[in-house]
Amino acid sequence: MEKSEKKRIVIKVGTNVLTNKDNRLVRPIIHQIVKQIAELYEQDILSVLISSGSVISGKEVVGSCNIKDKATRRQVFSSVGQPRMMRQYYETFHDYGMKCAQVLATKRDFNPGVWRENMINCYEGLLSEGIIPIANEDDATSVSHSMFTDNDELASLVAELIGADMLIILTDTHGLYNGHPDDDGTKIIREVKADERLDHYIRESGKGEAEGRGGMGSKLKIAQGAAAKDITTYIANGKRERVILDIVEGKRVGTKFTS
Numbered sequence: 001m002e003k004s005e006k007k008r009i010v011i012k013v014g015t016n017v018l019t020n021k022d023n024r025l026v027r028p029i030i031h032q033i034v035k036q037i038a039e040l041y042e043q044d045i046l047s048v049l050i051s052s053g054s055v056i057s058g059k060e061v062v063g064s065c066n067i068k069d070k071a072t073r074r075q076v077f078s079s080v081g082q083p084r085m086m087r088q089y090y091e092t093f094h095d096y097g098m099k100c101a102q103v104l105a106t107k108r109d110f111n112p113g114v115w116r117e118n119m120i121n122c123y124e125g126l127l128s129e130g131i132i133p134i135a136n137e138d139d140a141t142s143v144s145h146s147m148f149t150d151n152d153e154l155a156s157l158v159a160e161l162i163g164a165d166m167l168i169i170l171t172d173t174h175g176l177y178n179g180h181p182d183d184d185g186t187k188i189i190r191e192v193k194a195d196e197r198l199d200h201y202i203r204e205s206g207k208g209e210a211e212g213r214g215g216m217g218s219k220l221k222i223a224q225g226a227a228a229k230d231i232t233t234y235i236a237n238g239k240r241e242r243v244i245l246d247i248v249e250g251k252r253v254g255t256k257f258t259s
């Protein structure tokens with residue numbers, strides 16, 4: 001399928017962006033993100049949303065359960081939470097007169113050949129119809145064979161797949177800091193080159209089960225990897241109002257990664 005000339009951005013939303021301190025989904029945040037995507041759409045900029053949050057969303061409904069195996073628990077939480085989360089997205093996009101779609105994937109779907117072609121056709125088909133794809137790892141099936149490191153990896157693979165102009169990774173801090181963001185004296189790093197070594201700034205996040213995977217270490221690796229492929233990438237705070245629009249408008253927001 002022919003790729004349109006419209007600008008494309010991939011926006012990844014981490015679990016902790018979508019939840020409050022009690023690990024409950026916060027609807028106004030979903031609304032805020034969709035509103036920004038709707039504004040971009042009016043400017044002829046096409047977005048692909050990569051949304052985490054199915055596991056925490058399912059855990060909120062199922063609660064403490066009797067399933068001992070951690071992997072099975074994740075499958076169950078995610079299977080319950082994914083449609084719950086999608087209902088919010090679907091209704092909110094609908095309120096803005098827009099269409100959205102769910103694309104669940106495993107890492108295998110990005111393997112060269114027929115798998116990859118299949119993914120390309122799916123994304124190109126949706127984008128050509130002005131439908132916003134909302135992707136997540138297929139947590140119910142990926143567990144046995146091909147898991148992503150986390151959704152940051154899925155986001156960068158999608159960005160590459162669709163030839164995105166920009167990748168925006170939204171998390172619960174303002175960007176990459178030179179230490180733990182909560183520690184005294186640490187500062188945000190505004191610009192990072194693809195080949196800079198910054199691993200020594202990464203700290204443990206101390207987050208629990210279902211509160212996301214990967215951490216800032218994987219975000220840094222993914223952001224630099226995407227930048228090296230000439231996809232300008234940002235790590236920024238998803239709870240900040242207009243964060244996506246400000247980035248697209250070139251304002252000084254978050255940490256910017258370039259080649």
Ligand SMILES: Nc1ncnc2c1ncn2[C@@H]1O[C@H](COP(=O)(O)OP(=O)(O)O)[C@@H](O)[C@H]1O
Nearest residue numbers: 014015171176177179201202203205212215216
């Ligand atoms: N140098 C650093 N700069 C920013 N955040 C860091 C750093 N080191 C560790 N972190 C932690 O990484 C967390 C973000 O990663 P993660 O929890 O995986 O987010 P998400 O759920 O959005 O994918 C932050 O909340 C923070 O606690």
Ligand SMILES: N[C@@H](CCC(=O)OP(=O)(O)O)C(=O)O
Nearest residue numbers: 015053054055150151212213
């Ligand atoms: N697929 C999982 C999210 C896994 C993940 O990468 O989480 P996060 O680090 O918060 O982006 C879910 O929907 O809960």
